[in-house]
Amino acid sequence: MKFIPKKPREGINVSDVHPLAEAGTLIVGLIGVFVIVALLLIFIVEVALYFVPAETEAELFSDWLPEDLATVSPSDERLYQTQLLTDRLASHWADAPYAFRVEIDDSDVANAMALPGGLIIVTQGLLDEVESENELAFVIGHELGHFRNRDHLRALGRGIVMSLFYAVVMGNDVAGIGINSADITLRGFSRKQESKADEFGLAVVNAEYGHVSQASRLFERWDSTDGNTPGIAKYLATHPQPGDRANKLRLIAERDGWRTDGQVTSLTW
Amino acid sequence: MDHSTNSIVISNTDSIPGRNIVEFYGVVTGNTVRAKHVGRDIMAGLKNIVGGELKGYTELLQDSRAEATERMVQQAESMGANAVVNVRFATSSISQGAAELFAYGTAVRVS
Amino acid sequence: MAQRFGCREMENTIDQLSLFFNYGLPLVLLLVAYFVGSRIEKKHFSNIQKREDELHGFPVVSFDTMPEDWQVASSHMVTGSIVISLDYFKRVIAFVRGLFGGRIKTYEPLLERARREALLRMSESAREQGYDAIFNVRLETSRLANAGRDGKGTAGVEMLAFGTAVKFASRFG
Numbered sequence: 001m002k003f004i005p006k007k008p009r010e011g012i013n014v015s016d017v018h019p020l021a022e023a024g025t026l027i028v029g030l031i032g033v034f035v036i037v038a039l040l041l042i043f044i045v046e047v048a049l050y051f052v053p054a055e056t057e058a059e060l061f062s063d064w065l066p067e068d069l070a071t072v073s074p075s076d077e078r079l080y081q082t083q084l085l086t087d088r089l090a091s092h093w094a095d096a097p098y099a100f101r102v103e104i105d106d107s108d109v110a111n112a113m114a115l116p117g118g119l120i121i122v123t124q125g126l127l128d129e130v131e132s133e134n135e136l137a138f139v140i141g142h143e144l145g146h147f148r149n150r151d152h153l154r155a156l157g158r159g160i161v162m163s164l165f166y167a168v169v170m171g172n173d174v175a176g177i178g179i180n181s182a183d184i185t186l187r188g189f190s191r192k193q194e195s196k197a198d199e200f201g202l203a204v205v206n207a208e209y210g211h212v213s214q215a216s217r218l219f220e221r222w223d224s225t226d227g228n229t230p231g232i233a234k235y236l237a238t239h240p241q242p243g244d245r246a247n248k249l250r251l252i253a254e255r256d257g258w259r260t261d262g263q264v265t266s267l268t269w
Numbered sequence: 270m271d272h273s274t275n276s277i278v279i280s281n282t283d284s285i286p287g288r289n290i291v292e293f294y295g296v297v298t299g300n301t302v303r304a305k306h307v308g309r310d311i312m313a314g315l316k317n318i319v320g321g322e323l324k325g326y327t328e329l330l331q332d333s334r335a336e337a338t339e340r341m342v343q344q345a346e347s348m349g350a351n352a353v354v355n356v357r358f359a360t361s362s363i364s365q366g367a368a369e370l371f372a373y374g375t376a377v378r379v380s
Numbered sequence: 381m382a383q384r385f386g387c388r389e390m391e392n393t394i395d396q397l398s399l400f401f402n403y404g405l406p407l408v409l410l411l412v413a414y415f416v417g418s419r420i421e422k423k424h425f426s427n428i429q430k431r432e433d434e435l436h437g438f439p440v441v442s443f444d445t446m447p448e449d450w451q452v453a454s455s456h457m458v459t460g461s462i463v464i465s466l467d468y469f470k471r472v473i474a475f476v477r478g479l480f481g482g483r484i485k486t487y488e489p490l491l492e493r494a495r496r497e498a499l500l501r502m503s504e505s506a507r508e509q510g511y512d513a514i515f516n517v518r519l520e521t522s523r524l525a526n527a528g529r530d531g532k533g534t535a536g537v538e539m540l541a542f543g544t545a546v547k548f549a550s551r552f553g
Contacts, residue, residue, distance in 0.1 A: 001447045003513075005437045006294040006376075008344035010429075013300055013492045015485040020414060022485055023469070026476045168307065168479070174410060174472045175479070180402045283444050293447070296440055296499065296517055300491055304474065306481030355442045361521040363537055364466065367474055367484055369491060373519055375441040 027177060034178035035185050038161060042189065045157030049150055054097030057153070061117025062098070069121065071103050078127050078269050079104050085133065086120060086140050092207040093144060100144070112139050114146040116153065130218065133265040137205050138215040145200030151193045158186050190238045195248065202249055202258075211262030212253050219246035277342045278352040278379070285352050288379040294348045299340030300371035301333045302363060333370040334358065341372045350376035406472075413469035421489055428496050435503050439513040440543070446515055451549040458514060459542040460502030463524065464494045466536065494539035495519060506545035517543035 065071075083102045090100050098118035105111075110126040120143050130136045146152055165182060169175040205215045222242035240248075253260050278285055305313075309325035316323050337358075345353045356374035363369045446452065466474075470486045477484050498519070506514050520540045 001290050001377075001449065002292045003439045003447075004292050004294055005439070006348040007432065007436070008297055008376075009347035012340050012343045012347070013298065014488045015483065017485050019418070019469070019473070019486050023410070023414070023473050026473060026480070029480065030476055174406045175476055177403060177406065290447075293439075293441055293443075296442055298495060298519070300488070300495070302484045302487040302491065304478040304481055304484050307479050309481070310478075355444060357442070357518065359519060359521060361537075362523055363487060363491075363521075364471065364474055364523070367478060367487070369487070369521060371491075371495070371519065371521070373442060373517075375443055 027174065030175060030178040031181040034165065034182040038165075038182035038185055041161045041164075042154075042157065042186065045154060045161075048157070049153055052153070054150070057116055058098035058118065061115075061119070064115075064117050064119065065103065066115065069103065069105055071105065076104065081268050082122060082127070082136070082140075085137060089137060089140055089204050089208055090144060092204055093148070096144075097147075100147075112143055114143040114152045116156075118147065130267070132214050132217070133267050134205065134209065134212075134214040135217050136267070137208060138201050139218065141201030141204035142197045143201075144204060145197030146193070148200055149193060149196055151197065154193070155190075158190075161186075187238050191240050194239045195245075198245055198249060199252055202252055203256075206256075206258045209262065209265070211259035212249075213260055213262045214264050216246045216249040219243070219249070277345055277350065279338070279342070279356050279374070280352070280354050281356045281374075283355055285354065285379050288352075290352075290354070290377045291380050292378040294345075294350055294376045294378075296373060297341050297344040297348070297350075297353060297376045298371055298373040299337040299342070299344065300369060301336045301340070302367055302369045303329060303333045304367045305329050330360070330368065330370065333368065334372070337370050337372040341374065345374075345376035348376050350378055352377050352379045410469055410472060413467050417467040417469055421493065424493050424497075425489075428493065428500065431500050431504070432496070435500065435507070438503055438507060439515075440499065440503055440517055441513075441515050442517045442543075443515050446546070450513070450546065452546045453549040455544050455546040456509075456511070457542060458502050458506045458509070458511070458545045459540065460498045460500065460505060461538060461540040462494055462497045462501065463536045463538045464490060466490070491521075491537070491539070494521075494537060495541070498539040498541040502541045502543065509545070510547060511545035512548045514543040514545045517541060 079102065082104070086100050086102050090096050100118045100120055102120050102122065104127070105121050105123045107123040108125045108128075109123060110129045111123045112126055113121045115121060120140065122139070126139065127136070130139070162179070162183065165179045169179055202212055202215055206212050219242040223246055239245075250260075252258075280286075284290055305325060309329070312325055313323050338356075341353060341356070353374040353376055356372060358370065358372050360368060360370050466487075470490065473486045474484045499517070502517075503514060518541070520542075522538050522540075524536045524538060
């Protein structure tokens with residue numbers, strides 16, 4: 001046996017794909033897959049909602065309260081008045097599936113939430129901020145709109161989808177980009193839901209007062225004090241910009257021929 | 270592995286049975302790193318509870334072994350060898366879910 | 381799970397920050413790791429090729445038994461090893477690849493380097509000690525676990541090459 005020194009050709013054990021090209025393909029594929037799966041799961045949630053009627057929801061959640069809620073005493077004057085207002089507004093919704101309960105959250109931040117079972121939560125901050133009953137009526141009407149569209153259950157579905165994704169990705173930063181893309185897609189749907197709830201809220205206000213004067217005042221105030229989010233970040237928001245919301249409401253009032261002037265009812269507290 | 274005059278003979282012994290080694294050139298290697306996809310992961314997790322063959326992984330490693338061997342043979346061919354003797358395999362896991370497999374042997378010319 | 385009316389003060393800054401942290405930062409880290417890592421890799425490869433050329437003519441084989449015409453004066457086992465770390469770029473790409481399946485092409489140059497380096501170190505150490513050839517070469521890989529973080533994850537990969545080095549009694553052919 002003779003020894004003849006030889007070297008093999010270079011590069012046999014290495015693929016000739018440029019690493020950045022491979023990285024790029026993988027990341028784009030990741031985003032695509034996550035967005036598609038998110039949309040599929042949302043579709044499944046929609047189908048599931050169809051099969052869980054509101055009556056069942058009412059039975060399941062009729063006495064439910066979230067644990068971390070800091071509520072006020074039941075004899076609070078504002079709570080009483082807000083509950084009365086809610087009952088009046090809900091009476092315009094012919095086939096409301098459940099009776100709506102109001103609770104006040106002891107927080108300074110202006111907010112209102114629609115929770116399963118017909119529970120509406122408003123914060124002290126919101127009650128401090130509204131300047132007329134018409135404004136508050138619009139807020140409550142907006143929440144009623146969410147109940148009508150069953151958005152609160154959709155938000156639950158969205159939470160489950162995101163948890164599933166987090167379990168798959170396991171904290172890897174770049175794979176987290178996939179989750180983010182899915183989340184951004186979902187927020188687009190969220191903004192649409194908010195718009196539809198705005199529309200319903202305006203209709204309820206019109207039914208109650210005969211006009212929509214001052215209903216969008218809240219958005220107009222927010223538009224001038226805080227301004228709108230510049231640039232790309234507005235696509236990340238779960239709600240449309242206050243300026244856009246105010247404009248949209250004006251357009252709806254015009255389209256449906258509702259009066260925008262009229263006697264504004266002041267708050268009774 | 271059956272051989273024709275054109276393809277390289279592989280053996281895990283020191284010599285090819287019935288033939289003589291005329292020249293030897295050096296060590297040649299071939300390796301691959303492969304990952305399974307999430308679906309196989311989940312199936313394997315379930316199988317870990319009940320036991321039995323992990324078919325997905327078996328296929329994965331068979332494909333990897335074939336590819337590693339093929340690369341080793343390509344290295345030998347590029348040296349002008351017509352056989353690889355004393356072939357050995359080594360498997361190891363590089364990171365979560367990725368298995369590296371390499372094959373190595375000595376490239377020789379047999380009569 | 382709540383449908384909020386709109387907590388607008390906090391949302392604006394948080395959204396812009398989140399855009400940066402969720403997209404910008406990982407991608408920047410990824411690119412930095414890629415560029416630095418690929419420079420290191422290129423330098424290593426050219427270094428390896430240079431040393432392999434210097435060792436040209438030094439027989440390294442994996443035969444179990446020595447060729448008959450070798451007359452050996454002395455022999456000893458020699459080893460060469462290297463531990464290479466997996467950089468951030470490679471680990472991340474491997475993870476995403478692990479979701480889809482297939483060949484992890486970014487690891488291939490890494491393992492190739494590790495193997496050739498280990499073989500080189502073994503051969504160089506044998507030559508330094510005055511040996512003339514190495515036979516029965518074996519290669520082993522093992523994964524080192526991370527010291528912290530419950531030992532999960534990979535700190536690096538060790539490649540080991542070992543064989544029997546021989547000193548010839550007389551020069552042949």
